[in-house]
Amino acid sequence: MKYVSENNIFQEERREEILKILDKKNRISTNDLIEKFNTTAVTIRKDLAVLEKSGALKRTHGGAIKNNQLFRGLALTEKEKIFLDEKLRIVKEAAKLIKEGDTIILDSGSTTNLLAKEILNKKNITVITNALNIAVELINSNIEVILTGGNLFKDTLTLIGPLAETVLKRLSSGKLFLGTDGIDFEHGLTTPNINEASTTQTMINVSGEIILLADESKFGRRSLAVISKIEKLDKIITTKKMTDTELSMYEKLGVKITTV
Amino acid sequence: MKYVSENNIFQEERREEILKILDKKNRISTNDLIEKFNTTAVTIRKDLAVLEKSGALKRTHGGAIKNNQLFRGLALTEKEKIFLDEKLRIVKEAAKLIKEGDTIILDSGSTTNLLAKEILNKKNITVITNALNIAVELINSNIEVILTGGNLFKDTLTLIGPLAETVLKRLSSGKLFLGTDGIDFEHGLTTPNINEASTTQTMINVSGEIILLADESKFGRRSLAVISKIEKLDKIITTKKMTDTELSMYEKLGVKITTV
DNA sequence: GTTTACTTTCGTTTACTTTCGTTTTGCAAT
DNA sequence: ATTGCAAAACGAAAGTAAACGAAAGTAAAC
Known part of the structure; x- marks a missing residue:
């Protein structure tokens, strides 16, 4: 029999x-x-039972698979993972726009x-954000981090609300990198959370160049709260291959499309 | 038997x-x-128990492993650990002042x-803070968390600067719980960081009752930047046993002393 | 219906906690 | 100085809990 002290592992x-x-292999x-x-x-099996109870993984007959809910803040959801490659292409392109x-x-x-992960080794950059996980990600680099204040939302670790807007209004930024839940010609950019929409609007108001990062799945989708009209955008970096008609529509609105 | 003096190690x-x-080997x-x-x-085991309580490591059956803390700031420094018991007595008393x-x-x-750790299971409380680790500590409880914005300081994970003050000025708080680096009759409350002093002053200005938490080591110490005079305080919770002379001096200034 | 995986129960071994007594040290009164 | 007292550090001993695996029975997969 092997007990703790005789064995080489706790x-x-x-x-x-x-x-x-599991983190590497998923199963x-x-x-x-x-x-x-x-x-x-x-x-x-006892280990797996304990880990499952703590929500760290999901047991199956014969083993275990990853449970995605563990790192709510930092990790991507299953849905988001489907588009991970797309997103990575997008952020690599976006990072090129960020200069010393x-x-x-x-x-x-x-x-x-x-x-944020992509720009970790850039120098002499100031990042303003309302996302706690972005702030924490960046703070150990050489990047200066300014957090907006506000009410801290448990689910997304995001700061939103009037206080966040108060801070944003006192700042000015060259470029704004924006995500969205849906983008649609009729309704513009939309998101499920009304408060978040308001905070994002303020970000738009204090920024020079507005750059939307949107994988293919976001197009034609529409959520509850409107963030802004499309013409407010200066640039969209996306994986969607646009038709000529679409391209000319964006051009009319003054939005430059970069497909990666 | 071996006791401290006979043994070769304290x-x-x-x-x-x-x-x-642990720092080298992880286990x-x-x-x-x-x-x-x-x-x-x-x-x-007593050592390990103490070190675990201070957050320096994690005990296991058979030994201990490194505590992989997300936020370095959360762990106390070696110096701070010396006064851990004093601090714990202080915060237990302070927690009594916080009501639904x-x-x-x-x-x-x-x-x-x-x-913050002490009040985790209180309900219907709103906490305003400029410390990221306090915010993260509290967010998984039922406590509403408001973060001041501001420049994020790497070493302490603290938000300070004019933006933090902007947010604070728009808020109002019943009680302020304050730490300090030094307290001294002549110079008042002091701290090593000038920017931090300014942010703390703003906290004082928007709060009703000002409560200082100060273990014995803080008394008679003086740092670079002045936060405020002693008379601004309403209450000091401390482990220092005051002499009658000291008590009457504080009484004259309108500061109530609670020794725990 | 067979094979494989799983759960439960139980006993062994090791690790841990608690209680208590001894030694040492710090501190204060004389 | 010295004496007396309280607290801290440490360890011995006794009791408790945890970790693990063997074995027997149960459930799931195909």
């Missing part, structure tokens, strides 16, 4: 290791774990979050 | 050494520590950070 470590594997079989940790099925000495606003959202 | 040194090992077993320090399991329905401001600092 229970806690084994469980952390299981989560790490893991009980048998693989038995072999890896040189232990029995009972032990592994720039002051930019990063709106909260999964795509702008990725953009 | 308790404090042993604990620091444990942390150093350590109780048995290894027993051997290394030539002591008993009880002693080692209250709106309070928590200044940034190690003691107020502990206070």
Whole structure:
């Protein structure tokens, strides 16, 4: 029999290791774990049961799969992951627009979050944001971070409300990088949260160049709250291949399209 | 038997050494520590228990592993840990002052950070703070969190500067819980950071009752930047046992002293 | 209906907690 | 100085809890 001291690994470590594997591979079989940790099925199953109860993974017959809800703030949802490659192409393009000495606003959202990761090693940049996870992501780099204040929303770790707008109104930014839930010729940019829409509007008002980051899935979609009309935008970076008709419509509104 | 003087190592040194090992190796077993320090399991476990309570590591069955804290700021520094027990007594007393329905401001600092942990299960409270780690600590409870905006300081994860003050000026709070670096009859409350002093002043201006949390080590100390005179305070919760002379001096200034 | 995976129960081993007594130290009164 | 007292550090011992796996029974997959 193997007990903690004789063995070379603590229970806690084994469980952390299981989560790490899941983080990389998304799935893991009980048998693989038995072999890896040189232990029995009972032990592994107990680990999986505990980890499932804590919400860290989801058990299946034969093993376990990733549970996406663990990192609500930072991680992407399943839906968002489908478009991860698209988003990555978009943010790489967006990062090119950020030059030394720039002051930019990063709106909260999964795509702008990725953009934050992308600009980590740029120097002499000031980032204004209302997203706590973006702020935390950037703070260990050489980037100066300004957080808007406001009411902290639990689900998205985002600061919104009148206080956020008060702060934004006292600032001025060269470029604004914006996410959106939906973009539509008739309704413009929309988002599910009314308060968020208002805060985003303020961001638009204090920024020079407005750049929308929108993967293909966002087009033609419409949510509850209107953020702004399309003509407020200066640029859209997207993965959607536009038809000539569409391109000319955007051109008329003064919006430049970059497809990546 | 080996006691401090006969032995070649002090308790404090042993604990620091444990942390150093963890810093390098990420894990350590109780048995290894027993051997290394030539002591008993009880002693080692007491050390680990204390270090875990201070947030420096995470105990496991069989030893301890590194505490992978998301926010470095959350952990107390070695210096701060020395006064941990004092601080805990102070925050327990302070927590009694916070009632359902209250709106309070928590200044940034190690003691107020502990206070945040202490009030986690209170309900229907609104907390205004400029400390990111306090905000993150509280957000998963039922407490409404308002963050001041401002420039994010890397070392302390604190929001300070004119923007923070702009937000604070638009708010009003029943009670302010304040930490300080030094308190002194001649110079009042002082702190090493000039910008922070200004933000704290604003907190004082928008709050009803000003409550200072100060362990014994803070008295008679003086830092660079002055926050306010002592008479601005309504209450000091401290571990320092005051002499009658001191008590009457504070009384003259209208400051109530609670010694815990 | 067979195979494989899983759950539950139980016993063993190791680790942990608690209680209590001893030694040392710091502090204060004389 | 010295004496007396309280607190801290440590460890021994006894009791408690956790980790693990074997075995037997149950559920799921195909």
